[in-house]
Amino acid sequence: MNYIQRGTRKFKMAALALFAGGFSTFAILWGTQPLLPDLSREFHVSPAVSSLSLSSTTIALAISILIAGSLSEVFGRKSIMTISLAASSILSILTAFMPNFQLLILCRILQGITLAGLPAVAMAYLGEEIEPKSLGMAMGLYISGNSIGGMAGRIISGILTDYFSWHAALIGIGIISLLASLVFWLILPPSSHFEPKKLNIKQLAVSLFSQFKEPGLVYLFLIGFLVMGGFVSLYNYIGFQLIKPPYSLSQTLVGFIFIVYLVGTFSSTWMGMLADQHGKRKILQLSLVILLVGVCITLNTNIWLKIIGIAIFTYGFFAGHSIASSWVGKAATHDKAQAASLYLFFYYAGSSIGGTASGTFYSYYGWIGVVGMIVVLAVISIILSIRLGIIVKRKVKLSPHKL
Numbered sequence: 425m426n427y428i429q430r431g432t433r434k435f436k437m438a439a440l441a442l443f444a445g446g447f448s449t450f451a452i453l454w455g456t457q458p459l460l461p462d463l464s465r466e467f468h469v470s471p472a473v474s475s476l477s478l479s480s481t482t483i484a485l486a487i488s489i490l491i492a493g494s495l496s497e498v499f500g501r502k503s504i505m506t507i508s509l510a511a512s513s514i515l516s517i518l519t520a521f522m523p524n525f526q527l528l529i530l531c532r533i534l535q536g537i538t539l540a541g542l543p544a545v546a547m548a549y550l551g552e553e554i555e556p557k558s559l560g561m562a563m564g565l566y567i568s569g570n571s572i573g574g575m576a577g578r579i580i581s582g583i584l585t586d587y588f589s590w591h592a593a594l595i596g597i598g599i600i601s602l603l604a605s606l607v608f609w610l611i612l613p614p615s616s617h618f619e620p621k622k623l624n625i626k627q628l629a630v631s632l633f634s635q636f637k638e639p640g641l642v643y644l645f646l647i648g649f650l651v652m653g654g655f656v657s658l659y660n661y662i663g664f665q666l667i668k669p670p671y672s673l674s675q676t677l678v679g680f681i682f683i684v685y686l687v688g689t690f691s692s693t694w695m696g697m698l699a700d701q702h703g704k705r706k707i708l709q710l711s712l713v714i715l716l717v718g719v720c721i722t723l724n725t726n727i728w729l730k731i732i733g734i735a736i737f738t739y740g741f742f743a744g745h746s747i748a749s750s751w752v753g754k755a756a757t758h759d760k761a762q763a764a765s766l767y768l769f770f771y772y773a774g775s776s777i778g779g780t781a782s783g784t785f786y787s788y789y790g791w792i793g794v795v796g797m798i799v800v801l802a803v804i805s806i807i808l809s810i811r812l813g814i815i816v817k818r819k820v821k822l823s824p825h826k827l
Contacts, residue, residue, distance in 0.1 A: 426616070427555035428562075434613050438553065439565045441612035442546055446569030448509050448604035449542045451577030452516045452535060453481060455597040458582040458663055458679050459590045466590075467525035472783030475660050479776040480529050482656075484536025485543075486772035489765045492544035497762070501549040501615050508541020509605035516598030520591040547749055547764035553616060557700065563750040564696030568689040571742050575685030576600075578659075582679020641763060643812040644748050647708075648771040650805045651715065653778020654798035655741045658719065660779050661786045661794050662734065671727060684735040688742030695743035696750065705813045708747045712809055715740030716802040723795055744805075745771075 428434045456463070456477045464474040496504045515535045522528040546566055554562045577597055584593035659682070666673045666681065691711075699707040718740055721733025752767045778801065785793035 428553050428558070428613070435554070435558065435562070437611045438550075438613050439562060441608045442550070442562075442566045443569035443572075444604040444607040445505060445509055445542045445546065445612075446566050447573035447576065448513065448601040448608070449539055450570045450573035451580070451597050451604075452512050452601050453485070453539055453577070454478070454574040454659075455516070455577035455581045455594065456481075456532070457659055458578045458675060458682070459585060459593065460660065461663055461667055462585055462590050462675070463525070463528075467528075469525060470783075470787070471661070471664055472780060472787060475780050475783050476529055477532055478656070478660065479780045481532040481536040481539070482772040482779070483776035484533045485540050486536075486769045486776065488537045488540035489544040489768045489772065490762075492540040492765065494762060494765070496541075496545045496548065501545045501552075502612055504541045505545050505549070505612075506605070506609045508538055509601070509608055511538040513598050513601035513605055516601060517595050520594035520598070543768050544765045547752065547767075549615065551764075553613070560696040560700035560747075560750055561693060564693035564746050567692035567696075567742060567746040567749070571685045571688035571692060571738075575682045575688075578682035578685075579679045582675045582677075582682075586674060586676040586679075640812060640815050641752060641766070643808050643815070644752050645767055645770040647712075647748055647805050647808050647812075648745070648767050649774035650778075650801045650808075651712070651741055651744055651774070652771045653774035653781075654715070654719070654801040655737075656775040656779035657782035657794055657798055658722070658734070658737060661782065661791070662722075664786065665791050666727075670725075681731065681734065684731065684738050687735050687739045691739040691743040692746035696746045699747045699750070704747050704751045705809075708744055708751070709806065709809045709813065711740045711744035711747060712802060712806045713740070715744060716799065716806070719795055719798045719802065723792065 428438055460471065460474045460477070463469070463477055464471055467474075492504060492508070512535055515531060515538060519528060519531040519535065522531050547563070550559060550562050550566065580596055580600070581590070581593040584590075584596050662681065663678050665671070666678050667675070695707055695711060715737055718733050718735070718737030721736060722730050724730055724733065749764070749767060752763050778797075782794050782797050785797050789796070
């Protein structure tokens with residue numbers, strides 16, 4: 425059976441389709457992040473409560489990912505991803521018309537459920553269809569679509585909110601996402617190595633929880649939880665920090681801060697290729713150290729140094745996420761979609777818990793409180809990566825292939 429190889433037309437089409445799908449998914453998911461100060465003012469809620477417009481979506485996404493990954497084992501990869509993208513885009517437009525905060529949260533929860541289809545299945549699709557030697561780059565390209573989508577969603581939201589309203593921002597993101605969904609549906613190559621299973625809920629549950637028997641996977645799940653909690657914490661509250669004196673930036677300028685996501689687009693692909701060449705263990709640990717250094721630099725009050733720190737932090741985060749997510753696909757010995765779903769469950773659970781918990785730190789201690797929390801999460805992640813490295817070395821003695 426032939427796998428899709430780098431340099432072929434199929435590889436380019438698959439990479440572009442998943443880039444478009446990742447763009448759509450993360451533009452919708454993170455499009456409300458720059459709007460938190462506006463939502464806080466309009467609905468008269470605290471910064472921590474306003475962050476529920478993100479946290480409610482990501483926790484619904486985390487739970488739904490477990491179901492979507494299992495359903496894709498039965499109904500196929502492409503169909504689940506396509507339905508997910510179209511439904512999420514339509515809900516984005518509907519969210520713009522919610523008259524109160526409670527209904528807005530309800531609509532965002534529904535978006536979390538529908539958004540689950542792509543991230544739950546994309547990693548499994550790549551792991552099944554792309555040849556192992558090209559997987560690091562393919563996963564990096566997919567993650568880069570996520571980073572550009574997250575960046576574009578935030579920038580578009582900031583600009584449209586400044587010139588029109590947050591309602592217009594959500595409508596604009598919904599329309600763009602619908603177009604990206606169409607591109608995805610038209611050009612993604614169908615699965616060649618997917619073997620459907622019968623819908624057996626008990627068997628799916630047993631295979632899902634059996635993933636925890638692999639220690640390496642558990643460490644990857646925990647690393648995803650911790651780094652995503654730190655990442656969302658930084659971007660949730662940097663807007664609150666920058667619209668206040670001494671910076672007093674407009675929403676448009678705060679939105680353009682997210683252009684540093686471009687370094688994540690580069691790092692996810694570049695560091696993914698380095699991981700293919702030098703081993704995932706070394707490059708993952710390097711990525712986590714870069715993340716830690718970056719967040720510490722943001723403590724500087726100089727706006728330019730603060731932005732540089734955010735860029736370095738973002739570089740390390742996307743590199744680490746790209747490597748860890750591709751490692752999950754390789755480390756899983758069965759039901760790869762379910763293993764990917766568990767990784768993403770922890771990943772987005774970290775987003776929900778960390779993103780809201782850090783709001784309390786921000787309310788009491790300001791920016792230094794947020795940074796302090798992220799530093800703790802990063803240090804624990806590095807310790808876990810070292811432990812993961814020990815497990816890998818033991819496996820290498822038994823199996824000569826590079827992890």
